[in-house]
Amino acid sequence: MNKPVKKIFEVPLYPYTRHDDQDAARPPRHKVVVIGAGPVGLAAAIDLAQQGVEVVVLDENDKVSFGSRAICFAKRPLEILDRLGCGQPMVDKGVIWNLGKVFFDDRKVYDFNLLPEEGHRRPAFINLQQYYFEQFLVDRVRALQAEGAPIEIRGRNKVSAIGTHPDHVTLEIDTPEGSYNIEADWLIACDGAGSPTRAMLGLDFVGRVFEDNFLIADVVMEADFPTERWFWFDPPFNRGQSALLHKQPDGVWRIDLQLGWDIDKDREKRPENVIPRLKAMLGEDVDFELEWVSIYTFQCRRMERFRHGRVLFAGDAAHQVSPFGARGANSGLQDTDNLIWKLKLVIDGKAPENLLDSYDLERVYGADENILNSSRSTDFITPKSDISRILRDAVLDLSETYEFARPLVNSGRLSVPSTYDGSPLNSADALAGPNRTRPGSPCPDAPLGDDFLLSKLGNGFTLMTIDTEAPESFAAEGVTIPRLALSVRDDPSGALAARYLGDAPSAVYLIRPDQHVAARWDSFDAPRVTAALTRALGKE
Amino acid sequence: MTQLILTPNIPAADDFYAELLSTHEGLSTEESHKLNARLVLILANHIGDREALSAALRAATLKKED
Numbered sequence: 017m018n019k020p021v022k023k024i025f026e027v028p029l030y031p032y033t034r035h036d037d038q039d040a041a042r043p044p045r046h047k048v049v050v051i052g053a054g055p056v057g058l059a060a061a062i063d064l065a066q067q068g069v070e071v072v073v074l075d076e077n078d079k080v081s082f083g084s085r086a087i088c089f090a091k092r093p094l095e096i097l098d099r100l101g102c103g104q105p106m107v108d109k110g111v112i113w114n115l116g117k118v119f120f121d122d123r124k125v126y127d128f129n130l131l132p133e134e135g136h137r138r139p140a141f142i143n144l145q146q147y148y149f150e151q152f153l154v155d156r157v158r159a160l161q162a163e164g165a166p167i168e169i170r171g172r173n174k175v176s177a178i179g180t181h182p183d184h185v186t187l188e189i190d191t192p193e194g195s196y197n198i199e200a201d202w203l204i205a206c207d208g209a210g211s212p213t214r215a216m217l218g219l220d221f222v223g224r225v226f227e228d229n230f231l232i233a234d235v236v237m238e239a240d241f242p243t244e245r246w247f248w249f250d251p252p253f254n255r256g257q258s259a260l261l262h263k264q265p266d267g268v269w270r271i272d273l274q275l276g277w278d279i280d281k282d283r284e285k286r287p288e289n290v291i292p293r294l295k296a297m298l299g300e301d302v303d304f305e306l307e308w309v310s311i312y313t314f315q316c317r318r319m320e321r322f323r324h325g326r327v328l329f330a331g332d333a334a335h336q337v338s339p340f341g342a343r344g345a346n347s348g349l350q351d352t353d354n355l356i357w358k359l360k361l362v363i364d365g366k367a368p369e370n371l372l373d374s375y376d377l378e379r380v381y382g383a384d385e386n387i388l389n390s391s392r393s394t395d396f397i398t399p400k401s402d403i404s405r406i407l408r409d410a411v412l413d414l415s416e417t418y419e420f421a422r423p424l425v426n427s428g429r430l431s432v433p434s435t436y437d438g439s440p441l442n443s444a445d446a447l448a449g450p451n452r453t454r455p456g457s458p459c460p461d462a463p464l465g466d467d468f469l470l471s472k473l474g475n476g477f478t479l480m481t482i483d484t485e486a487p488e489s490f491a492a493e494g495v496t497i498p499r500l501a502l503s504v505r506d507d508p509s510g511a512l513a514a515r516y517l518g519d520a521p522s523a524v525y526l527i528r529p530d531q532h533v534a535a536r537w538d539s540f541d542a543p544r545v546t547a548a549l550t551r552a553l554g555k556e
Numbered sequence: 557m558t559q560l561i562l563t564p565n566i567p568a569a570d571d572f573y574a575e576l577l578s579t580h581e582g583l584s585t586e587e588s589h590k591l592n593a594r595l596v597l598i599l600a601n602h603i604g605d606r607e608a609l610s611a612a613l614r615a616a617t618l619k620k621e622d
Contacts, residue, residue, distance in 0.1 A: 403589075410593035420601040 025147040028078040029154050032172035038196040046072050047363065049187060049200035051213055053169055054081065055146065056331030056348035057206030058153035062100045063356035065160050065167035067475065069363060072198075073157075074189060078171030080150035083308035084234045087143050087262065087270050088342035092433040092458060093349040094138040095531070099474040102156040103138070106149065110142030111263050116245040118415070118425055122252050125416040126425075127244075135511035136461040137468040141430065143264050145234075146345070178203070178216050178327075185326050202359060203327045206348070209315075211333035217324065223317020223387070226338065226394055227277040230312050233290060235269045237304035247427040249397070249412055253296035258397050258427075261297075268307060271297065272339075274398070281311045314338045316387045316394075323376040328355060335383035340393035340428035343386040350433060351379050357475070357529035361553065366494045371554030374441050382434040389429045396426035433458040436532060440556070443526075443535035443548040450518040459531045462512040464502070469512065472500050473531050477552070479545065482512070484522035486540035492549055497526075528552060558603075560611035 030053065037044050048064055050057045053075035064071040089106065097103035117127045132140040160167050172192055179186035185203040189196055205213035214221060241261065248259040257274035264270055273293060275284060283289060290309055298304065318335035322328065331348030355375045361367035399405035414421035435457045436442065442455035452460060462469040473480070477497045479490055483504060490497045504513040517523055526535040526548050535548035550556060566572050580588045600609055 406589050406593045407597075410590060410597055413590075414594055414597060418598075421597060424597070 025080050025082050028171065029080055029151065030075070030169040030171040031078050032170075032192055034191075034193060035170060037198055038191065038193065040196075043186065043197040043199050045184070045199040045201070046070060047166075047200070048072075048202045048204065048359070049074060049185070049198070050204045050206060051075075051175055052206035052208060052331075052333070053077075053150070053154075053171075054206060054208060054331070055086065055149055055153065055345045056352055057204070058150065058157065058169075059096070059100060059349050060204050060206060060330060060352040060356060061167055061169075062102070062153065062156055062160065063352060064360070065157075065165040066101065067356075067360050068166070069360055070166035071168075072200075073167070073169040074173040074175055074187075075169065075171055076174035080147040080154070083147075083232075083310055084264060084268065084270055085146040086149070086342070086345035087145055087264055088346075088430075089142050089144055089149065090342060090346045090431040091132075091136065091138045091140050092431070093346045094142065095461065095470050096349050096353045098137070098471065099353075099531075100156065101159075102152050105152045105155070106144055107138065107142055109148055109152075109265055110144040111243055111265055112139045112142055113243050113245060113263065114140065115242070116247065118412075118427065119246065119248040119251060120409075120412040120416070121250055123416070125412055126422055128422070135463045135507075135509055137470065138461070141342070143262060143270075145264050145268065148265070149345075175212065175216075178213060180217070180325055180327060182325065201326070201363070204352075204355070205327060205329045205333050206331045206352075207333050209332040209336045211329070213327070214319065214329065214333060217327065219319060219324065221317055221319055221336075223315055223336070224391065225315045226313070226398070228313060228394075228398055229275040229277065229279055229281065229284075230314075230339075231271075231273045231275055231284060231290065231293070231309065232312065233271045233273070233294060233309045234264070234307040235271055235294060235298075235304045236267055236307050237269060237298070237302060238267060239269070239298070239302055239304070241269070249408075249427075251297075253293070259297060260427075269304075273297075275311070285309050285311055312339075316391050318380070318383045318387065321376050322351075322379055323372050328359070328372065328375065330355060330379075334379070335387065337383075337386045337390040338394045339390075340397065341386075341390050341430050342428070343390050343431045346431040347382060347386050350382060351375075353530045354379055354382075358554075360529075361495075367553040368555060374439060374554055378434070378436045378439055378441075381436065381439075385434055386431075393426045393428045441528070441534060441552045441554065443551055445536065446544075447520055447523055447536040447538055448518065449520050449523055449536060450515060453516055453525070453533055453536070455533050455535055457533050459525075459527060459533060460515045462507055462515055463509055464506050464512070469502075470531060473527055474529060476529050477534075477549065478525075478527045479540075480516075480523075480525040480527055481540065482516055482523045482525075484524060484539050486524060490542070490545060492542075492546040493553055493555070495549060495553070497545075497549070526552065558605050558608050560608045560615065562615060 047070040050061045050073045061071045061073045114130045174190045176190045177188035185200045246261040260272040262270045322334045330351035337343045358371045399408045411424045479497045480500045524537045534552040
């Protein structure tokens with residue numbers, strides 16, 4: 017395909033340049049090294065750098081992701097990106113959607129509206145090509161560098177060997193000008209589903225293989241399809257399979273066509289074979305241009321543990337899910353959100369190393385939740401037996417006439433954050449408050465005049481009080497916690513009260529740096545807060 | 557929860573059984589399988605109670621409960 021204009025995924029964003037480390041007499045030691053400059057690796061590095069932790073990102077490539085890849089970003093990751101200082105450009109560029117249509121055979125069976133809850137800064141979802149997502153993260157890295165933050169990205173730096181030691185990691189790195197060595201106190205591997213780091217360390221990656229292929233095509237067209245998610249089960253243009261149409265920015269449409277197992281991938285990818293399929297779907301008279309075509313298969317699997325001494329795995333390197341539900345990149349961002357504050361406290365000597373074991377525990381739990389949901393979607397979309405197909409089709413047939421069957425239709429359960437019930441960092445719930453903000457929960461946003469609650473939380477611990485007294489700041493265990501003093505009067509819509517008080521007249525919340533609730537009470541009591549903080553620091 | 561009823565509970569049981577058969581009348585085996593699947597889902601939704609549904613699924617396997 018000849019393209020007159022270079023797409024951003026064709027331009028090197030972090031080209032190779034020689035670094036002093038390559039001429040050092042002894043391998044230089046870095047605080048943290050991140051392998052992989054994808055969405056997860058960049059988010060990890062930005063989080064570290066904006067808290068003053070020195071970090072080097074290594075990537076074997078020098079460009080953002082090729083083609084759209086991950087396109088659907090959920091509210092929680094957008095809130096994390098707000099904390100990382102780059103949520104706004106994503107939302108400004110992204111396409112916001114709430115409406116979906118479900119088709120079965122040759123007819124529409126029903127449509128739905130996500131009806132997002134009011135009183136949140138961020139929408140339920142945006143669609144945005146992964147290459148834009150990565151570009152905005154790289155922009156944020158450049159802005160941090162301009163402020164003097166200790167962060168760098170080294171393009172075309174491919175890690176070829178890793179040595180693990182009790183208190184550091186050694187890395188051998190190949191570049192266009194030969195190899196060199198560095199050391200790191202900590203290594204975060206964000207090098208994707210095929211993680212070379214995982215392979216070099218000989219670690220397992222176990223799970224379920226799904227025998228299926230999907231053709232993904234990015235199509236540029238001036239069509240009057242509305243901004244909706246359209247999903248087809250067994251359509252006439254792709255018999256026995258499924259199809260998805262979703263809008264991205266710049267008039268680019270994402271089309272996913274299920275192809276089945278026994279296919280010739282190279283043949284199916286050729287434009288002369290792709291175009292007739294798309295014409296059958298979009299109509300003969302629709303003008304479109306193919307921007308990118310790929311065929312993917314997927315597995316649902318995870319590593320047994322995400323922490324191996326000084327090496328921490330995050331994102332697809334640690335766990336892989338089916339694409340249904342947009343749980344890949346979205347969960348990877350929740351990994352680093354969970355990891356970085358813990359690593360920062362350990363590096364600063366304010367928490368014991370075993371705080372990092374709670375990263376493993378909490379995010380393995382998150383991965384299992386995502387694998388369960390995305391496996392169920394896959395089983396609905398691709399029935400594995402005659403009877404499962406009969407039941408699936410019965411649900412779809414009923415959904416056209418009867419509302420009750422619609423919640424059973426599963427074309428992907430869209431990504432929502434995990435509540436870490438049972439985490440060792442939680443303290444027992446001591447407030448007769450709403451279930452959704454019990455210890456372990458991600459804090460739901462709420463409007464505060466012209467602003468929102470979540471913009472006042474994060475990076476460090478916060479002691480949030482609602483209609484009760486507490487010291488303006490509280491210090492214990494080497495950590496100083498500022499108070500965020502609120503009143504139900506700050507939010508006339510009543511969302512703050514409904515989400516954080518319920519029937520309780522007042523509340524005190526100890527909120528973690530990743531905006532999850534660690535503990536809550538009806539009033540401030542210094543010994544109780546100290547005990548909860550001690551626990552949240554992994555000191556118990 | 558509502559205890560799963562496994563004792564006679566359908567008034568005029570013969571009439572119900574005849575209606576069940578007549579609903580399937582003239583259908584191929586495949587069409588009947590589809591109708592049964594829809595029927596199961598409609599009845600399950602009517603019951604709603606998750607424990608009763610689980611008990612019904614176990615009862616349908618004809619395996620003896622411990």
